[in-house]
Amino acid sequence: MKLYEFAANPSSRRVGIFLKELGVELATVQLDVRAGENLNEEYLAKSITGKVPMLELDDGTCISETIAICRYIAEKKGDLTLFGKTPVEAGLVEMWQRIVELDGLYAGFQAFRNLSGVYSDRERCVKAWGVESKLRVQEFLPKLDKQLSSHQFIAGDKLSVADITGFLFVGIVCLKALEIDALSDYPNITRWFEQVSQRPAFQ
Ligand SMILES: N[C@@H](CCC(=O)N[C@@H](CS)C(=O)NCC(=O)O)C(=O)O
Incomplete structure (x- = not known):
């Protein structure tokens, strides 16, 4: 499982705080969105919005949208606090x-x-x-x-x-x-x- 993010940006930070509160660590891939690294064909083929954050599961399923990612992590961990x-x-x-x-x-x-x-x-x-x-x-x-x-x-x-x-x-x-x-x-x-x-x- 891989989290595509641009750690300094607010949406990525929302996921980051959520993960820390839950005590979950994920492998991350940093994309410099200011430089347009989220706009290449490879990323756009995975992400419907072309934005970060996006979570790619091991089976290739891609989940965009901050709250959808948080929801997936919470459900997976069985911690809906x-x-x-x-x-x-x-x-x-x-x-x-x-x-x-x-x-x-x-x-x-x-x-x-x-x-x-x-x-x-x-x-x-x-x-x-x-x-x-x-x-x-x-x-x-x-x-x-x-x-x-x-x-x-x-x-x-x-x-x-x-x-x-x-x-x-x-x-x-x-x-x-x-x-x-x-x-x-x-x-x-x-x-x-x-x-x-x-x-x-x-x-
Ligand atoms: N609704 C999205 C918004 C994500 C979003 O706006 N991401 C920004 C960074 S904070 C982004 O990828 N910007 C690059 C762009 O718009 O090309 C979410 O909650 O995940």
Whole structure:
């Protein structure tokens, strides 16, 4: 089994943190996506999206999409803790994971990609979409802060995959890529961010 990744990028880091939390180690293949190593024919024949991360199983099956990879690993290990164990936990984790991913992380990706033009060699960049996406990120932060005002973690009182998504959203996309101060005005996000940052898997 091989994990194709670009270790510095947020989606690969999400899988990396998930694996560390579960205590799973995988062989990795580094692809420099900035240099376009994910765009060659060999990789595109395996990956429907052409993006990293992607997990290639020993029988040649290829699984793209961060959460699909995490789900496969968790099912294989028989440890669904980070996806929620009871029906209500699983429902809430799924809900928050999707909310943070769609309204936070992916809006942030769109903002960064369209404003910076980092991948203009392979996609149309629309500045207005970048501006709008950045506004959506800024509008999402108070919602996340409200949820964290009454819960220790994003999906409730246990760490879940939603926290891994949220950590990359706040730490890499807001603070670094978009220079949005997601901490000063949001005490609950700050409390949670400091708390999860202490975990060895998140460092
Ligand atoms: N929905 C995908 C997104 C993956 C993604 O955006 N990967 C980026 C790196 S963070 C990538 O491969 N970028 C290179 C490209 O777009 O060509 C997932 O969650 O795995």
